[in-house]
Amino acid sequence: MQTLRLIIQLLDRNTSERNISRQLHISRNTVKFYRERLQQRVYSYKQLQGLDDELLSEIVYADLPSTQDEDERKQDFRQRVPYFLSELERTGMTRQLLWEEYINQHPDGYRYSQFCHHLHELGKVLQPSFHARYNAGELMMIDFAGTSMYYVDRPTGEQINCPVLICVLSFSNYTYVEALPNGRLPALIAALNNCLRYFKGAPLSLKTDNMRQVVQKSNRYEPTFTELIQQWALHNNIALVATRPGKPKDKAPVEGHVKISYQRIYAPLRDQVFFSIQELNEGIRRQLEVHNNKNFQGKSYSRLWQFSQQEQHLLQTLPDQPFMIKHSTSAKVQKNYHVTLGEDWHHYSVPFHHIGKQVTIIYDQQTVEIYLNHHRITVHKRFFNEHGYTTLKEHMPENHHAYQQQKGWDSDYFLRQALQVGPATRSYIEGVLKGRQFTEQTFNSCRGILRLGSIYGKERLEAACHRATHAGSYSYKTLSNILANNLDKAPDIAQTTLFQTPDHDNIRGAAAYE
Helix, strand or coil: HHHHHHHHHHHHHCHHHHHHHHHCCCCHHHHHHHHHHCCCCHHHCHHHHHCCCHHHHHHHHHHCCCCCCCCHHHHHHHHHHHHHHHCCCCCCCCCCHHHHHHHHHCCCCCHHHHHHHHHHHHHHHHCCCCCCCCCCCCEEEECCCCCCEECCCCCHHHHEEEEEEEEEEECCCCCCEEECCCHHHHHEEEEHHHHHHHHHHCCEEEEEEECCCCCCCCCCCCCEEHHHHHHHHHHHHEEEEEEECCCCCHHHHHHHHHHHHHHHHHHHCCCCCCCCCHHHHHHHHHHHHHHHHHHCCCCCCCCHHHHHHHHHCEECCCCCCCCCCEEEEEEEECCEEEEEECCCCEECCCCHHHHHCCEEEEEEECCCEEEEECCEEEEEEECCCCCCHHHHHHCCCCHHHHHHCCCCCHHHHHHHHHHHHHHHHHHHHHHHCCCCCCCHHHHHHEEEHHHHHHHHCCCHHHHHHHHHHHCCCHHHHHHHHHHHHHHHCCCCCHHCCCCCCCCCCCCCCCHHHH
């Protein structure tokens, strides 16, 4: 409209079309088009300059064919867009399938690329996004990532999957991420306690989707929360809020940060192997610091800066002690002087002289306390690996301490001991260690082989290992038989015949099968 008004102003001054074109940097045809349109009206140039934009636009563009006129094909497509969008929300439906259905009904319709383009453009109009504003210190949103992370259990080599919790302060987008031992409510509450300590304060409210750990009964207006999460919220003076069922955009900030976590935490850690959940969370924390210190895209400040400068001082002060869930159960001390915590199926030791007694186990996310007649007899750090054993040396009888020493054995230990005998013994022990899927299963064999050196002497053990290595047989029994039968003293020629079937008349030749 500004250009149009300049054209009217110059025409009122009797400026030629050529000069108007040169001054305004537009084509002469454009100037000619507007001059002819304006001359058809009853208004003078002075009167046109006094009109507002809306009225001037109606005068100039009246009776012109609209540039927005659509052909019948696009009009038909526009009417179908709501149906297309609703169908795409159904499980398994894709744009390719929609297009195939569309083109079967309308062979003259859009090809696939144009179909996707128009669906995208028209869908933006029918599904606009709302930019929500949040107040500092007011709201924290939480969600579980769709993909878990894992660590490797050293003794078994088992891959332990861990759900990942993501918490976001909606005003500053300051983020906290933690891998949990499991997805149950006690683990969630422990992670939320860690989150509040990381933020150094508590927001006024917490919003989550209708996850079963938090919401006992979903409802659009009055959801029912589980009793334990309500106790945690009261302890920290936090109000609980749940999203509408099936409306993930109600917590859009944390939904977006799930995707960002895949890019900035999962991806950088993808090739690292962790051997405990503590190591895993240390790796997550390092990448989390990088994420929070990284500037927002297109902005000169980071999440950490916005949090520390504008939000942290508005968070509520945390209670002196974090909320802690205490559970109680009873158990009988088994003959192996351990009790079983049924929730995790993990076994914890007690002093062996309490075998057969009934004890009480008080436990939370961090510790396991064991009481006998209201007197605490031991305390352990809690572990979550099923069927695992946590044993303290002082709980064992004297004759079991040797077994406990075995826990410190590893491949390097046996290789060092074998090298003291000789290089053949070391090579043989290395073959034994590689003979089983789990190296720990070979430790007793290695122990027995080394003991043969104290029975027969290191020189004979070295010679026996030399012979057995040539035969490719790696076991304690092989060496024991060689030494018991003095085969280690046989001439060198026996090396090639020791493990071969001797020639005799009862062997069939090729002629027997003609």
